[in-house]
Amino acid sequence: GQAGLVIYSSLIFYSLTIDNILNIIVLLILAGVTIATLTGENGILTRANDAKVETEEATAKEKVQVEVLGSYGADGKLDLDMLKTNIEKAGGTVTGSTFPVKVTMDGYEFTVYENGNVTLDGENDNTGETTGGNWDGKVNTPKLAEGMIPIKWDSSKTSWVICSETDPDWYNYTDQATGVDGTSKWANVMLSDGKYYAENSTNVNKEGKEPATINTSVSKDDLGSMFVWIPRYAYEIDSLYHSSSSNSGGVVKIAFLEGTNTYNTGAEIKYSYQGETGTATLTNASGQGNWNEHPAFNYGGTIIPGIWVAKFEASSSNPSASNGGGDITDLNVKVKPGITSWRSITIGNSYTNCVNMNSSTNASYYGISSDDSKIDPHLLKNNEWGAVAYLTQSSYGRNGNQVTINNSSSYITGSAGNNVSAGSNVGTTNDYTDAQGVKASTTGNTTGIYDMSGGAWERVAGYVNNDNGNLTNYGQELLDAPDKHKQVYTVTTDSQSENYNNMATLFGDAVYETSSSASGSTSWFGDYSNCPCSSYPFFIRGGNYSYGSSAGVFCFDGTGGGVNTNYSFRPSVVVF
Numbered sequence: 001g002q003a004g005l006v007i008y009s010s011l012i013f014y015s016l017t018i019d020n021i022l023n024i025i026v027l028l029i030l031a032g033v034t035i036a037t038l039t040g041e042n043g044i045l046t047r048a049n050d051a052k053v054e055t056e057e058a059t060a061k062e063k064v065q066v067e068v069l070g071s072y073g074a075d076g077k078l079d080l081d082m083l084k085t086n087i088e089k090a091g092g093t094v095t096g097s098t099f100p101v102k103v104t105m106d107g108y109e110f111t112v113y114e115n116g117n118v119t120l121d122g123e124n125d126n127t128g129e130t131t132g133g134n135w136d137g138k139v140n141t142p143k144l145a146e147g148m149i150p151i152k153w154d155s156s157k158t159s160w161v162i163c164s165e166t167d168p169d170w171y172n173y174t175d176q177a178t179g180v181d182g183t184s185k186w187a188n189v190m191l192s193d194g195k196y197y198a199e200n201s202t203n204v205n206k207e208g209k210e211p212a213t214i215n216t217s218v219s220k221d222d223l224g225s226m227f228v229w230i231p232r233y234a235y236e237i238d239s240l241y242h243s244s245s246s247n248s249g250g251v252v253k254i255a256f257l258e259g260t261n262t263y264n265t266g267a268e269i270k271y272s273y274q275g276e277t278g279t280a281t282l283t284n285a286s287g288q289g290n291w292n293e294h295p296a297f298n299y300g301g302t303i304i305p306g307i308w309v310a311k312f313e314a315s316s317s318n319p320s321a322s323n324g325g326g327d328i329t330d331l332n333v334k335v336k337p338g339i340t341s342w343r344s345i346t347i348g349n350s351y352t353n354c355v356n357m358n359s360s361t362n363a364s365y366y367g368i369s370s371d372d373s374k375i376d377p378h379l380l381k382n383n384e385w386g387a388v389a390y391l392t393q394s395s396y397g398r399n400g401n402q403v404t405i406n407n408s409s410s411y412i413t414g415s416a417g418n419n420v421s422a423g424s425n426v427g428t429t430n431d432y433t434d435a436q437g438v439k440a441s442t443t444g445n446t447t448g449i450y451d452m453s454g455g456a457w458e459r460v461a462g463y464v465n466n467d468n469g470n471l472t473n474y475g476q477e478l479l480d481a482p483d484k485h486k487q488v489y490t491v492t493t494d495s496q497s498e499n500y501n502n503m504a505t506l507f508g509d510a511v512y513e514t515s516s517s518a519s520g521s522t523s524w525f526g527d528y529s530n531c532p533c534s535s536y537p538f539f540i541r542g543g544n545y546s547y548g549s550s551a552g553v554f555c556f557d558g559t560g561g562g563v564n565t566n567y568s569f570r571p572s573v574v575v576f
Contacts, residue, residue, distance in 0.1 A: 057108055060107070061120060063090055064112065065118050067090050068083065078099070092104055094112075099114035100166055101166070103118075111166055115135070117134060119134045138173060140259060142187040142306065143576075144575065146198065146200055146374070147191055147192045147367030147369075148191060149191070149196060149198045149224065150164065152167060152171075153185075154217070163215075164214055170185075171186055173186065174396065175273065175275060175395050176395050182443065187228065187229035190225060191227070191367060194218070194223050194225075195210060196209060196211065196224065197212060201367035203363055204364055204366075220337060225335035228447070228448065230296075230306055230307050231305065232257045232294070232304065233254050234263070234271075235291070235390050236252070236280065237251070237252055237289075237514075240524065241288030242504075242512060242515070244523065249400060251400070255280065257269070260303040260305055266281060268280070268282075285507070286507040286512070292508065294387050296381065296383045296508060299376075300485075302484075304576075310380070311449055311450060312339075312414055312451050313456060313458060314334070314354075315342050316332065316342045319334070319339045323345075324568075325343070325345065328345075328349070329349050329356065331353070332365050335570075338414060338430055341451070341455060343566065344567075346475070347459050347474050347561035351379040351475075352477050353571075354377050355379075374575070375573060375574070376574045376575075377571050378573075380460050380461065382460045382462025385510065389554060391442070392448075397443055402525050404416045405417050406451050407426060412430050413432075415428055415437075415455070416439055423546070451542070452553045453542055453543065453551050454543055456544065456568035457566050459540055459568070460541050461481070462488075463475065463486070463489065464499050465489060466534065466537050469535075470538075473562070495533055497531075499533050500517075511529075515554070515556075517529060523552070527554040527555035528547065528551070528556070538558065538560070542555055
């Protein structure tokens with residue numbers, strides 16, 4: 001019958017000559033098969049061509065994998081010189097002097113990583129998305145979306161430079177030795193809302209913009225909104241669990257987790273801390289010495305390879321507006337240095353402005369897709385703040401050193417005082433790239449995240465579910481949000497002590513684990529700790545510019561959610 005002819009034709013099409021194909025097409029038409037059946041989106045010809053392309057891609061990838069397997073040295077490591085020789089003999093080329101390198105084979109481009117993994121680059125599936133999230137032997141590679149432009153810091157030019165996603169200088173999450181700080185490089189991107197637009201973007205307003213060309217230096221004024229990659233990991237608090245310390249924080253060890261693989265409780269993982277490597281077993285339970293898969297990478301039941309976190313507190317497309325934006329939702333979020341942060345806005349509108357970044361009317365502003373199944377911007381969640389905090393404290397971040405406060409009373413993003421707890425406007429620099437400014441970064445260099453200590457208090461998507469009227473008065477939008485966009489804390493008896501004690505079994509948010517009490521300055525480094533309750537059900541983090549030693553990455557408080565000139569917010573983004 002007709003169905004049999006369709007199936008049979010699909011199977012044999014690839015091996016037929018042109019004459020035979022034409023004959024079969026005539027026979028199919030005579031049999032009642034329509035032209036649409038032949039040429040439509042799911043037609044015989046289309047499916048046969050797709051099968052041909054997939055076969056060619058698979059064949060090319062297999063050729064690369066064979067050469068990779070034959071390029072290991074006597075030390076058991078992949079030898080780059082040997083790989084280049086073998087790839088060239090097989091008819092391909094290798095670009096790059098260090099892993100990961102780009103390999104071209106039979107017209108297809110692949111990335112080969114130090115551990116031998118081979119991935120197809122920039123698969124053009126008409127979504128504008130590129131590869132990412134793959135394991136590079138150390139961390140999950142940054143997952144890019146349409147409109148995202150990789151950038152690296154070039155100290156010789158004192159500017160950001162557009163780079164490729166395979167550039168070995170783009171990032172290096174380095175396990176720093178004892179006493180070393182400022183050498184770990186986290187991956188940065190900018191969106192296409194600056195001077196340059198990503199050439200993979202199919203949804204961007206190009207008026208007055210230029211294509212993002214590799215090796216182009218980008219001035220501060222020309223930057224698009226900036227985000228930093230936090231790769232998926234498990235962590236252990238090795239000291240000062242649920243304890244206070246006025247001048248130090250606990251030891252946090254990190255084990256990066258591969259891709260979106262499932263790691264059940266009891267799974268063995270590998271970690272490195274200050275140069276010493278070891279194996280550990282996942283416990284997934286709060287407590288000192290327990291290894292936990294960080295919950296920020298379980299996104300509403302979907303395991304993700306990492307998250308993109310805004311590099312600075314949010315500002316707006318009209319930074320000269322009162323309080324940098326005010327309590328409105330008709331401005332675009334910007335994430336840039338040296339701009340007044342967006343304040344005097346409710347928690348609900350903060351959330352709305354973040355999710356609206358890829359609304360049907362706003363997505364082209366950033367050059368990103370408006371499809372939430374491809375890119376999902378949202379207000380930074382409380383446990384996502386925790387994910388940044390723990391990586392900052394680890395040997396892959398500040399290596400136990402405290403982040404310097406942003407003490408600018410003008411709320412200028414990326415500012416820094418002349419010491420970790422400087423008072424208001426004491427020795428302030430507004431240059432986030434100079435020797436003082438980088439101390440306000442989570443890495444101690446320009447590649448980290450800023451404004452995590454001081455600046456404005458930051459609203460995060462987390463609240464105690466105590467039925468207080470302020471939840472609906474100021475945060476109805478967040479209450480209505482999907483579970484993946486928020487962290488909701490269960491309430492039994494609504495008091496600071498009870499709400500705080502209920503968090504004893506939780507992990508990842510840097511609240512109970514990194515403080516000793518529901519109130520006071522009992523968090524690590526003497527940061528302020530004040531658990532949300534009653535009419536202050538929403539979490540805020542980081543402290544205010546004037547908080548001195550009480551501000552910090554581990555600082556938390558509760559708020560009613562209404563307009564306040566001291567409160568800003570920060571978006572984060574998940575790419576699928």
